[in-house]
Amino acid sequence: MTAAALQERSELASAARIVVKVGSSSLTSPDGRLDPERLRALVDVLAARRAAGGQVVLVSSGAIAAAIGPLGLAARPRDLATQQAAASVGQGLLVAHYTKAFADHGLRVGQVLLTADDTVRRGHYRNAHRALTRLLDLGVVPVINENDAVATEEIRFGDNDRLAALVSHMVHADALVLLTDVDSLYTGAPSRPGSRRIARVDGPRDLEGIDVSRRGSAVGTGGMVTKLDSVAIATQTGIPVVLTSAAQAARALAGEDVGTWFSATGRRTSIRLLWLAHAAHTRGRLLLDEGAVRAVVDRRTSLLPAGVTGVEGEFDAGEPVDLVSPEGVVVARGLVAFGADEVPGLLGRSTHDLRTELGAGYDRELVHRDDLVLVRRRR
Known part of the structure; x- marks a missing residue:
């Protein structure tokens, strides 16, 4: 030594x-x-x-x-x-x-x-x-x-x-x-x-x-x-x-x-991100399209409803979920802003449309970048 x-x-x-x-x-x-x-x-x-x-x-x-x-x-x-x-x-x-x-x-x-x-x-x-x-x-x-x-x-x-x-x-x-x-x-x-x-x-x-x-x-x-x-x-x-x-x-x-x-x-x-990366038991999965994967992983942005194609599991707002690529790879984990029963009605839609149709509060990110941690970096 x-x-x-x-x-x-x-x-x-x-x-x-x-x-x-x-x-x-x-x-x-x-x-x-x-x-x-x-x-x-x-x-x-x-x-x-x-x-x-x-x-x-x-x-x-x-x-x-x-x-x-x-x-x-x-x-x-x-x-x-x-x-x-x-x-x-x-x-x-x-x-x-x-x-x-x-x-x-x-x-x-x-x-x-x-x-x-x-x-x-x-x-x-x-x-x-x-x-x-x-x-x-x-x-x-x-x-x-x-x-x-x-x-x-x-x-x-x-x-x-x-x-x-x-x-x-x-x-x-x-x-x-x-x-x-x-x-x-x-x-x-x-x-x-x-x-x-x-x-x-x-x-x-x-x-x-x-x-x-x-x-x-x-x-x-x-x-x-x-x-x-x-x-x-x-x-x-x-x-x-x-x-x-x-x-x-x-x-x-x-x-x-x-x-x-x-x-x-x-x-x-952040202790919250440490917990998400190493200790969290995720309660569900959000299935992302390729554009959302690039935004979350490469540009480190928040996850918007428009880039999500599906939802799996049962979870409440504020609970940890996996963010999954079209190939089935978990690329990130995050604290979701909506419960599993609300998410399907938001998928694939822009925040502008959601605000217009459903009102203020529904134009938020599904997972804010401050509540998101990458699990696997893309090559």
Whole structure:
């Protein structure tokens, strides 16, 4: 690794604000129960960082895993209702352990439960941002988890890796640290002969040919694929990422050459567009003609009704939809301004005609360019 690369890593040691995400497998024993000693070991590392003057936001999985034992479950539940019930029980147990462990270092924690809506709806986002900022100003360590007890499939992040990346953007973090059950990204399964540790990734090309298909642990929801998705969210918006094991957390936060360092590759963007590109569950599809595709993709304009040939799915105004080319390729995602029941009557018509016939309010864009993100660039 070059001197410049080592210098970039070393800056993590003095970063003012970091987000740390820890997975269920790093907090539980082999039988799936919450392991207080593993949790305390992590807290000791984070408390030391706080004592050195750095701010820490902790995104912690483990609520459902923490309830497996107390509820007498044989394994992590698969159905949504039992997951929600287990999360309700386990979240209290998890935060109680964090409260006690941080209190031993003279620190307080604040529990924050989020859903995907909290990162895309303006009012929710402002409230979450304000609450997290105030907690940090008060010297509190926010402990964040997805609100699994109430989240439905349609509004879930799906795993805390994506949540951590979006939270990093929300709190303007200087870096994101992903702690998992492997100490680094490898060229293949770590147990496979010949697999090598990847110390640094500067862009997508560095990951070509890398096998990341292996599944996560039995008590977690995310494998390496979801971690790399979260890495993309963070790095593409200017936030570097370190991926390593919980056992290497202290060395990683000290800027040592452990785990895998993912360099920041882009600039900050709208949290709403981040959510659309990486975390949104679209509710329908708008079928575009070739002219509309060129306007949206090449000229970056809003989507007007005149360029839409069809609509699929059921959605309300303000929900995310896919924008699809005549070849069936999803070229963009956006927040649609009308519900699915209104859209068919608008298709293929100019905004002038719509205003004349239907009145003011119907001459709007179907998807405004500020609420639209490209998914695939045209060649």
